Amino acid sequence: MANRKIHVKVNGTPMEAEVEPRLLLVHCIRDTFQLTGTHIGCDTSHCGACTVLLDGKPIKSCTFFAIQADGRSITTVEGLEQNGTLHPVQEGFCQEHGLQCGFCTPGMMLTAAAFLKENPKPTEQSIRRAISGNLCRCTGYVNIVKAIQYAAAKLAAGG
Amino acid sequence: MIPPGFEYYAPTSVHEATALLKQHGAEAKILSGGMSLIPLMKLRLAAPRHIIDINRIPELAYIKEADGFLKIGALTRESDLERSELIRSKYPILTDTASTIADPLVRNMATVAGNLAHGDPANDHPATMLALGAQVVAVGPKGERRIPVSSFFTGILSTALNPDELLTEILIPIPPAGSGGAYIKMERKVGDFATAAVAAQLTIGAGGICERAGIGLTNAGPTPIKAEKAEGVLRGKKIDDEAIRQAAQLASEASDPKSDLRGSAEYKRDLVRVLTARVIRRALERARNGR
Numbered sequence: 001m002a003n004r005k006i007h008v009k010v011n012g013t014p015m016e017a018e019v020e021p022r023l024l025l026v027h028c029i030r031d032t033f034q035l036t037g038t039h040i041g042c043d044t045s046h047c048g049a050c051t052v053l054l055d056g057k058p059i060k061s062c063t064f065f066a067i068q069a070d071g072r073s074i075t076t077v078e079g080l081e082q083n084g085t086l087h088p089v090q091e092g093f094c095q096e097h098g099l100q101c102g103f104c105t106p107g108m109m110l111t112a113a114a115f116l117k118e119n120p121k122p123t124e125q126s127i128r129r130a131i132s133g134n135l136c137r138c139t140g141y142v143n144i145v146k147a148i149q150y151a152a153a154k155l156a157a158g159g
Numbered sequence: 160m161i162p163p164g165f166e167y168y169a170p171t172s173v174h175e176a177t178a179l180l181k182q183h184g185a186e187a188k189i190l191s192g193g194m195s196l197i198p199l200m201k202l203r204l205a206a207p208r209h210i211i212d213i214n215r216i217p218e219l220a221y222i223k224e225a226d227g228f229l230k231i232g233a234l235t236r237e238s239d240l241e242r243s244e245l246i247r248s249k250y251p252i253l254t255d256t257a258s259t260i261a262d263p264l265v266r267n268m269a270t271v272a273g274n275l276a277h278g279d280p281a282n283d284h285p286a287t288m289l290a291l292g293a294q295v296v297a298v299g300p301k302g303e304r305r306i307p308v309s310s311f312f313t314g315i316l317s318t319a320l321n322p323d324e325l326l327t328e329i330l331i332p333i334p335p336a337g338s339g340g341a342y343i344k345m346e347r348k349v350g351d352f353a354t355a356a357v358a359a360q361l362t363i364g365a366g367g368i369c370e371r372a373g374i375g376l377t378n379a380g381p382t383p384i385k386a387e388k389a390e391g392v393l394r395g396k397k398i399d400d401e402a403i404r405q406a407a408q409l410a411s412e413a414s415d416p417k418s419d420l421r422g423s424a425e426y427k428r429d430l431v432r433v434l435t436a437r438v439i440r441r442a443l444e445r446a447r448n449g450r
Contacts, residue, residue, distance in 0.1 A: 004167070021167035021210065022200075043160050045198055046350055048264055057238075057267045063197045064268070067167055068190075068212060111264065132349040133262025 006070040010035070011079030019066045026050045028066035029076060037077035037106045041135075048134030051107030052076050058111045060133075077106035080113060088151040088159060089113045098147030100138035108134045112148045122152055162200035169212045173298060176213055177325055181300045183209040185322040190214070191234060192269035194261065195277045219327060222246065229331040237266035237274070250331070251445060252340030252360060256287045259344045259356075275311070276326045278318040278382075281352040285312060285383030286375030287342050290358040293331045299324035312382040337370075338362040339445030343438045344377065345430055347421065353378045354421040357410065357434040359442040367397045374406070374439075379414035379431055386410040389435065403439050410435040 003018045010033055017032045029038045029052065038061060041049030045063040052061045053075035080087035089112045092098060099105045108131060115130040116122065122130070127148050128141070136144060170176040180187055188207035190196060191214065199205040213219060219234035222243050229250060231240070240246055240257040247254050260266060260274065260283050274284040275295060288308040295306050297320055311319050320326060334340075340360035344353045356377035364370040372393040376384040389409040393402055411432035418424045 020164065022162045022164050024161075043201070045194065045265060048262075051264060054267075058264050059267050060264050063193060063265075065167075065190075065193075065197070067169075068193075068214060070169075130263060133264035 004067055004070075006067055008066075008069050008071075009073040011075055012073075017066065021065060021067050023066045024062055025052070025064045025066045025069055025074075026061040028069075029061060029074070032066075035076050035078050039103055039106060041103065046135070047104070048107045048111065049104055051110045051134060053110055053114055056114060056117070058107075058114045058133075075110065077109060080109060087113060088154040089116065089148065091154065092147035092150035093144075096143050096146040096150050098140070098144045100136075100140050104134055104136045104138075108136065108144055112151065116148070116152055116155055120152065120156060122148070124149070160201040162197065163203060163206040165206075165208055165210045167210050167212065169215045171215050173216060173219070173325065173327055176211055176216060177298055177300065177323070179209070179211050180323045180325060183211075187211055187322070189276070189325060191273040191276075192236065192265075194265050194269040195273065195279065195282075213325070224333060227333055229333055231271050231329040231331070233270065233272040233325070233327050233329075235271050237261075237269045237271060238263070240271055241266060250340070252287055252291065252342050252358060252442075255342035256283050256358070259283060259342070259346065259353075262350045265350070272326050272329060275308070275329065276318060276320060278312055278314075278316045280312070280315065280380060280382050280384075281378040282383075283342070283344065283353065283356060283377055286356060286377040287340075287358040288329065288331070289375030289383060289385040290340060290360040290373035291331045291334075292360075292373055293329055295326050296328040296330065297321075297324040298327050303327075305330070309385055315381050334360070335362055335370075336449070337364055337446055339442045339448070340373075341438050341441035341445060343434050343441065345434060352421075355379055355414070355416065355427050355430040355434060357431060357438045359435070359438040361393070361398070361439070361442045361446050363398075363443070363446045369393050369396060369398050372406075374410055374435065376410065376414055376431060379416050379427065381415070384413055384415075386413040386435070388413060393439070398439065398443060403436050406439060407432045407436040 039049035041047035050062040187209035190212040221232040344356035358375040360373040362371035372390040374386040389406040414431045416427035
């Protein structure tokens with residue numbers, strides 16, 4: 001069970017870590033890289049609080065070994081903001097009151113950001129489907145959908 | 160939850176992967192999407208000493224038609240299947256199935272082959288592959304062999320794969336003209352396993368006669384179930400309301416569900432009856448529309 005060195009690009013920055021193969025990516029991100037925006041919710045791959053983007057695709061980092069990420073790119077919620085400017089999805093969550101307790105928010109925003117990249121003109125139904133793997137236990141879905149629609153409109157208008 | 164420790168290998172070819180399997184056999188587990196294996200390890204229901212990660216074998220990721228088959232490589236993700244235009248236009252039964260598995264994030268990792276190799280009767284592809292008459296390709300030290308899906312599931316979480324074999328490909332016979340299929344799943348919420356689900360694949364020939372019928376049941380017994388009597392009652396005739404009623408009844412009788420938090424056995428058996436009738440109608444409609 002020897003430790004292995006992994007090289008990962010996190011939010012554009014090359015990082016490395018010595019990991020035990022069984023280390024889950026979410027623990028590597030939170031404890032090793034000290035990026036605590038990624039949350040641990042259910043720890044059973046149901047809730048999506050631990051969502052990160054792996055090479056641009058949303059995955060649940062509680063159900064993925066850090067060693068699997070070797071040589072790949074990870075985006076966490078800390079990587080959404082660019083040069084001091086909020087991502088349109090983040091702005092949407094502020095403007096439309098898309099969060100209450102905030103626990104699901106990082107995962108929700110990453111899923112939304114990846115979804116809007118592939119679906120620039122989403123319907124409400126397709127947004128709801130896209131976030132169906134991210135649970136909000138405040139049940140704030142109405143405003144979360146509005147926040148994503150806000151971001152879609154902003155992105156369509158050129159960001 | 161921290162899974163138990165293991166040795167990790169990341170082969171870059173099928174040959175390398177099977178050599179590792181030969182070396183470690185029963186003490187090794189293949190990691191593809193990991194969406195069933197990693198939760199099992201976290202719950203300590205599985206504790207493999209060796210993990211062979213096949214995610215770095217890109218040659219295993221494909222969806223293509225060749226030699227009379229639709230071929231799905233072992234690393235094809237559910238999200239790849241769900242988004243494939245070929246699948247959507249010619250094999251909507253597979254789009255139906257993939258899009259009901261777990262949730263969109265899980266589908267970005269989960270693989271079609273893993274859904275079969277895990278051998279869970281609650282998984283969705285087994286029923287669909289039974290209806291489609293699929294085979295799987297297993298590669299081991301003695302070479303390659305094909306296993307019909309109808310003899311692949313040998314018990315709860317058990318399959319006909321030997322410990323030193325890797326499932327590399329799924330082969331689905333390209334359906335003849337006049338074929339159509341569908342999958343209908345009843346789930347309590349996104350991400351849950353099916354309370355029950357039914358797959359149907361039909362081929363309607365000249366004069367509206369049903370030439371081929373495949374019906375598979377999800378989460379309706381200790382293994383995925385091929386409802387052969389229900390298939391038999393559809394074959395060789397025009398499928399009318401009475402034939403659908405009989406097939407639905409026979410599928411229900413072929414099911415052997417257990418009572419659990421998703422419902423009583425009696426309820427689930429009746430659900431199989433209702434879903435079978437619905438899915439046959441949808442498959443018929445698609446067969447008439449040429450898919």
